[in-house]
Amino acid sequence: MTDGYAMGAAAEPTPEFAALATAVGHEFNDPRLLKRAMAHRSWCAETPGEHSNERLEFLGDAVLGGVIADIAFHQFDTLAEGLLTDLRKSVVNAQALAEVAAEIGIGASLLLGKGE
Numbered sequence: 001m002t003d004g005y006a007m008g009a010a011a012e013p014t015p016e017f018a019a020l021a022t023a024v025g026h027e028f029n030d031p032r033l034l035k036r037a038m039a040h041r042s043w044c045a046e047t048p049g050e051h052s053n054e055r056l057e058f059l060g061d062a063v064l065g066g067v068i069a070d071i072a073f074h075q076f077d078t079l080a081e082g083l084l085t086d087l088r089k090s091v092v093n094a095q096a097l098a099e100v101a102a103e104i105g106i107g108a109s110l111l112l113g114k115g116e
Contacts, residue, residue: 020109035111042113065092 017034021027028034037060041052065088072079072087079087090096101107 016109020104020106023104038106038109039111040113040116042116043111044113046113047111061092068092 014031014035017031017038020038021031021034033056036051037053037056039047039050039053041054044050044052068088068091069084072084076084076087
């Protein structure tokens with residue numbers, strides 16, 4: 001049984017993905033992982049054999065939430081739990097993350113289906 005992450009030999013990144021990797025400041029050992037991160041389920045439905053970013057999105061949301069929680073916990077040591085939660089939620093939400101995505105130009109690299 002596979003978890004859908006087996007991707008074979010590494011491939012060269014497309015110019016769009018190379019530019020995105022530069023924008024986020026990370027060199028990917030396997031550029032196909034970045035492609036998968038950009039693959040919306042609508043595109044995957046139109047592109048047989050491709051896996052969507054949903055599992056990576058789940059993992060990324062959890063990691064980002066943990067990192068922000070750790071920063072908030074240590075930098076705001078007098079805040080109550082409820083206020084720490086509100087602070088974390090203000091950073092880890094669709095609107096805030098969409099603003100960051102726009103700032104670094106993720107839109108040009110998104111793989112979306114025709115209806116999106």
